Amino acid sequence: MDFELPETAQAVRDGVAAIGARYDHAYWTRCDAEGRFPQEVWDDLAEGGWLGLNIPEEYGGGGQGLLELAVANEALCASGGTAGTFFYVTTPGFGATTIVRHGTPAQKELVLPGLAAGRTQFCLALTEPDAGSNTLEITTSARRDGDDFLIRGQKVWISNVERADWMIAVTRTIPAEEARPRTAGFTLFLVDVKEALAAGTLSYTPIPKMGSNILHSSQVFFDDVRVPADRVIGQVDGGFAVLWDVLNPERILAAAGGTGSADAALDVAVGYAREREVFGRPIGANQAIQFPLAQIKAKTELARLMTYKAAWLFDQGRDCGNEASIAKLTGSQVAWEAADQAFQTLGGMAYSKEYPVERLFRDARIAKNIPVSEQLVLAHIGTAQLGLPKSY
Template sequence: MDFTLPDTALDVQRGVAAICSRYDLDYWQRCESDKRWPQEVWDELAKGGWLGLAVPERFGGGGQGLLELAVATETIAASGAAGGSAFTYVLTPGFGALTLSRHGSAEQQAELLPGLASGEVETCFALTEPDAGSNALAITTSARRDGGDYVINGQKIWITGVQRATWMLLVTRTIPAAEARPRSAGLTVFLVNVPEAVAAGRLTYRPIPKLGANTTPSNMVFLDDLRVPASRVVGRVDEGAAVLWDILNPERVLLAASALGGAEVALRVAVDYAKEREVFGRPIGANQAIAFPLAQVKAKIELARLMIYKAAWSFDRRLPCGTEANIAKLTASQAAWEAADAAFQTHGGMAYSLEYPVARLLTDARIGKVAPVTEELLLNYLATQVLGLPRGF
């Protein structure tokens, strides 16, 4: 067994870190406070070719896989972006480039992948609905065939990045859930041209006020008689579950990587403060009540990293990776929360001061325990699908 990162991933780590080293914690704090997309970082990532890592070389990309994307995401988050702001990287390289590289038609790939590689084209992903939540198979957004088009109606919620997206990967039902056998049948994924749909008045959205992660706005989305050509189906009609799992598993891995990076920056902030802050004539880090929780966090960070890399490695080799992706998401989110909580406790009352980044790191870390899937559902998957325990629903 070789636990060394391949040269491709190490090159990504070094290249992305070189860019991010020019943007400190204060930069990311300002982006969050101003609810502003980190345009400067995005432009540098695009110029360096880091947005096209998962795009095949013939379309101007790097020809790499999920492992390299995970390393890039972790590196951005660990530089100071933390989990919320690092999500800016997931939207296009993860949802768009990785999905279309694996499931897009030849025409879709030729049309979109060059722009995804350069950063000129951006994507978002629309699955969650107000009445379905984490039960993806219960979605009701419908797509009905009408000649050469499909007519789509429905609502989506917590759809991040619609404002910037050129294309939306939209999950619909072409067979109602009540009629689908098996339950995963009847899903179809579409590519929706967002600017065109907005201009036609067939796609509208409303931003959701959020506690944190405000560099990337999240939205309610409304679809009213939206016509989409049949050529915009990604994969096969009624068989979109295969595409969906290849979106959701990478999403878990990449958000685990962003949580891991958030844990790293929280731990770094806590350790630096514990070394500098003196009480009763010595640094507070000399006290086991401070030192031991931080040491525990370090151990959990390293364990989560191993599972993230294993899940990504498995996906890239087209091996089953659902269990690994879920464990990676569970453990990385827990590590991020414990790291941020320990950083908060280490700073004491100063954690409430916005002069320090701790409050942002704490709200960022809390997201991972509920989104894009709750801890409880991750545990339920492991209980029923891995351990074989009876289902509770």
């Protein structure tokens, strides 16, 4: 067994970390407070080729895999840009991974060069108000209209739609109550967001949020959005397999963001614990401070290992569902625990916006709920890996 990161991944880690070092916590906090997209960081990542890592070289990408993408996301979050995980989940994750693996030659030519250059952004429209995590019950429909399809329905918590050029829209072409098996009747579409917005058939409303405010999350409304039939991703009625191939990378990238976020929070806490003196010595000398931080370090390294394993399995074309679930669970948990312990380490000062802990705290909490809730991950581990009866 070789636990050494490939040279490609090491180069990615160092390159993205160098960009992250140009932008301090104060920069990310300002962007969060202003609800402003960190365009400068995006442009630097694009210029360095760090956004097109998993795109084949013939389309201008790096020709690498999900492991390198996960390492890039981890490094960006570790630099302090914890909400920057959405950079890698929404565009290289949802967009590039899906089109590279399931797009037609024409679809690849249409979107991959722009993705590789950082000119193009993506979003995924899956979650619905009445379905939530029960994807099988979505009701957004697509119906034939000549050579096109018309999409009608509503989605919620769709991140980056305000900046997206393209959307992967998950629809039902067979209603859930008629589908046999229940996973039949899903169809995924490549939707031109700006065209649909201009036509007035697509609209969205941002949702005010607690954290991760560098990207909006929105309710999205489809009012007969017209999509040509050649924009179907995969097969009509056979999109569930494509969707599952999207969700595993999403969980792995979320796990990478969690480990990077834990690194960021731990770095702030350790720095404060070294410098802050009470009763004549640094507070980090006290085991009540030191031991919890050491626990966080141990848990972060464990989450990192599982994240890398899951990404490696995906790149090898092997089943990674179990590993992706464990990586997502442990990565999100340690991100939250690290932010919470950083808060405790800084004491009352953590409550002040003078320090980045309150932002790290807000950004970390949502990871326990998205892209899949902690309870559903545990249910999957219990049924798929322990063989226990299914509860859902």
